[in-house]
Amino acid sequence: MIYLYYTDRFQAYDFGPEHPMKPARMMMACKLMEEMGVFDDRKTRLVEPCPATEEDLHLVHTLEYIEAVRAEEPDPAFGLGSQDTPVFPGVFDASRLLAGASIDAARRMVAEDCSAFNLGGGLHHAMPTQAAGFCIFDDPALAICVLKERWKSILYIDIDGHHGDGVQQIFYEDPDVLTISLHESGKYLFPGTGFTDEVGSGLGLGYSVNVPMPMYSGDEEYLLAFEEVVPPLFEWYRPDVVVAQVGVDAHYSDPLTSLNLTLNGYTKMVGRIVELSRKYAAGRMLALGGGGYNLQVVPVAWASVLQLMRDEPLPEYLPPYWVEFFINLAGGEPFTLPDIEMKAGNETRKRISAELRETLDGLKKLHRDLHGVF
Ligand code: ZN
16 A cells, blocks of 8 residues: 555645645646546545654754744744745644654554655754744654654655755764765755765764765766665665655756756656665565655656555556646646656766766775675
8 A cells, every 4th residue: 555645734834836846736746646546446545744843853853843843933043034945824723733744654554554745744854943945844754753663674765956964964874874866966955965975974974875976967967866875775774665755846847956867867866765674674665755856847856656566557648637727827838748858968968977987986995895785
């Protein structure tokens, strides 16, 4: 069984009309899934989430920080009220609902050995005492804490265009959580971290893996990096359960990043995560939405994630009723699969390829020296 977490109450997580993170993307994704008939069979069930309690949030966040969010006032000491992460009336309840969905998903996995996908999850920049980068509560980390009640080894993989810095930091000294993040290099992009030499510390030494991708990396570069790094880590770590942040802001059309991934490359990568989860973790996988700032891309991307988890065909043919609904709301056509091919010019590709080679060789050497993996 795959539980899909979405409710129209997620729409309350809204930083305003000028903000790039539009809650409509989740609604459109869920509507597309519905129109595709994913809830008509017994493989997938839509679940209404409950907000996280203070006790739940305290698994990761300090009580002072939770109180600061509850106050709903700008507070720079906690990263609240910045241009990226403004406060608004109802921000506390909206944030704890998204977090509650990931926590509930993890609890169901613990109880039923199922998989789940939270469209409102993946807020990977939040820190124990700090809001950052559109993220208030770190739902991936909260879900991981719940999964740890039953399982020993948790593999977190993050393919969002940005580094999964919050999740990495929270488990930086913890060997029971292996974090892997592929993202546009921090040399160019927020949050400015996620370099190969961030490998974990203390008991967690070697359990943080970062693949900073060169600017304008596309399908070829992403799939090469993924295949060189991710399968050997699964083979070495043998996780009990997989948490995947499936942000789609590495897409070439995304306004916030400078990457060239297409929906073809994105779905291939997600497909591999699903396969590896089946091979090594008995198919237990928690998918969390994350970034994605082109409304025309997110619904098809996330509907594809769900179909891959369901082992069903990708949505190459979009239901006409949904397309009409989408155009009325978004003003443009949705992207479809197969996506166009994107390739940078020859000179750029040479530069990208050289930079990536150096990154991959460096990262493999570091981890080989630590654990003999690679
Ligand atoms: Zn992102």
